[in-house]
Amino acid sequence: MISNRSIPRVTVIPVLAYPDANEAAAWLCKAFAYSIRLRVGTHRVQLNVGEGAVIVRELRPHEIGGPVGLGHSITVRVDDADAHCTRARAHGARITQEPSTHPYGERQYVAEDLAGHSWTFSQSVADVLPEDWGGTSEQLN
Template sequence: MDTQSMHARIIPGMRYRNAPAAIEWLCRAFGFEKHLVVPDKDGGIAHAQLTFGDGMIMLSSVGGGDFGRLMKHPDEIGGCETQSAYVIAPDCDAHYARAKAAGAVMLRDVQDEDYGGRGYTCRDLEGHIWSFGSYDPWAHSG
């Protein structure tokens, strides 16, 4: 099976307090593209899918429900996360400059990685932690 032609099989899911603004920011700052955006009746987002190359994230507005009670926003747990996304960005330096110009809070500036490539880590407009890098583990797998 050619993994390079497959779509991502693991799709991170995220919640945002102002999901409509987050969608616009994620597209402007990180280069995501809108694949599907479903508004809810309250002006928020019931479900959205954003793509980056052959990868995707799904997001919605912070809310209740059974699943919502299992999730915490970074501002509810001291700015921490229990997981974060790594996104392959072939031109990591240009991606870093774009994200920084859009107001991403840099936690780790762009640098060469010990395992190959270049990468950086930042927070988005609501405090979620993201890592971007040129290292492609699919190209380096045995």
Template sequence: MADMSKRPALVSAVVYKDAMAAFEWLQSAFGFEPAMLITDADGNLAHSEMIFGDGWIMVGNEWSDDHRSPANLGGKNTQTVHVQMSTDIDAHCEHARKAGAEILMEPETQFYGDRTYRARDPEGHIWTFGQTVKQVEPEDWDRDTGLKTKIWP
């Protein structure tokens, strides 16, 4: 059972037309683990929370004109969720693909040392998954890319 008192300081809430279907799909396709599920008298999802590693998300239904699924907004996203993982990202991508995720960007190693891929879920939310595969120092990627990185202590 998840320790509900140990939520991180920042948790993204993701809105769906069919939140119960999304709750189940996120488990089977992306490997999110259930932490909390609250249902109403009819068994409909009222609120839920899921865990991936040490990160959390809330999964809920549309509940106002300002809280809509991309499926009701022509597929538009105003934010995406990035998930940093420690397991085999290529295998994760293949598993997600087989579960019905639309792969928008195949796994590719980035200049900063993470291997990432991007996927769209059945209602249109865009998810990015990353795994650090090599340590690259900011001065090295700045030299190689022409970027200028500043990191605060």
């Protein structure tokens, strides 16, 4: 694969639409501790998310007034779910699920951003075999 400085080097890049891409980028950086990688005009912003990336773009005219974030969620791994949740709440994120530890070894919380997108933040707290909590190992790396 050719390297291109104009796009993040990660394999999967979620793209989320907001009424104002620059306002959304600023809020996501404050609330979730992301950083801006680059801007494309005034309508698109690439964000660094740990070793990954998210792109925010402005809503297109035909999308305005429609459902935002319906049926999707983005999961981001963090070092400390409780501290991350506290920061997100302080910057206005609506916490829809408080931090809790699950049998599969993750402590997670769910937040809704300023446009209604759902974000799950996940902290690994134990290394658990999927079979130990009811999952099935198909192909683990």
